[in-house]
Amino acid sequence: MKKIVIANWKMKLGLTESVNLAKEYKEKFKDFDLGEVVICPDFVSLNEVGKTINGSSVSLGAQNVFWEDKGAYTGEVSARTLKEVGCRYVLIGHSERRQYLQENYEMIHKKIKEVLNQEGIVPVVCIGETAEERKTDKRDYVILEQLHQALSGIDIMGDQQIIVAYEPSWAIGTGTAIEPSEAEYAHKIIHLALGDLFDNRIVEKNIRIIYGASVSSKIVKDFAKLDNMHGLLVGTASLDSEEFYKIAQAIVE
């Protein structure tokens, strides 16, 4: 599987800004085929950004999804609609949603299930510990618990994919990534836990583990060669197309 670099634009850009940045991405990644590149604008911008990058090597992703297919769920968006506007990826359970909207792993589990049901759209499942959990030595337990709650009982069929994004939430948006050795250790635990949940063949062929939190072009080289490092989820640095391009190039090399 190719490495993947996902840009999470969060709620930082309006529609016009998103389309303009998408145009820059399309141009920059014109000849980029060593890895996959995904941009996740807000819901309102998905359709226009999708049209902008149509036919290019940049794929579209959403920042959230609901767990039902259709119905009276005011304000929510279904995986079916995300597919309809061309999304190939969707972030699920980002730490900011867990922090500000009380999203929990029961909901995250249901969202993963629904997204896999729709086929052709890949869930990017976010996990990671808080500062408090790290300080009190609970990190390993928290990561394992999150993975089990999110993925127990999930079936991965054929060439369906899942991406697990390890994002220590205490380092998100701070400008300082964690030590590469700490990321490598966390990815190793995740890899082992996935081995308990799925057949080894599936772990190797259908699941990627990526890192996110304060990734920049300055530190990316130290992360590129780590074991079980299949890509990156990038927030702040993804708002600058040149900086993001440098990050993407360094991780796929």
Ligand code: PGA
């Ligand atoms: P950051 O955000 O790169 O700004 O730390 C990463 C994320 O929240 O996905």
